[in-house]
Amino acid sequence: MSDRFNSVWDALEDDPVRVENLKLRSALLIAINEELTDRGLKQKETAALLHITQPRVSALKQGKVNEFRLDTLVDIAHRLGLHVSMEVAA
Secondary structure (H helix, E strand, O other): OOOOOOOHHHHHOOOHHHHHHHHHHHHHHHHHHHHHHHHOOOHHHHHHHHOOOHHHHHHHHOOOHHHOOHHHHHHHHHHOOOOOOOOOOO
């Protein structure tokens, strides 16, 4: 019998708090990468624009969600001119 999960994060992580954080970071990472793809910037240009190092750009483009905190991804999104909003529900 196989287990069913609501998301890949539920399958990978037991802590529901961490799962929610991973989901938020993943959504931001996807949006950031879509914007970067649309702009077609080289890594050096991207690093300068985002105020991060080229190795961090590489990690970003590779989708290494565990290497970025939520606040860092919000900062990066803001530097790209993306609007980040949050909804809190009970």
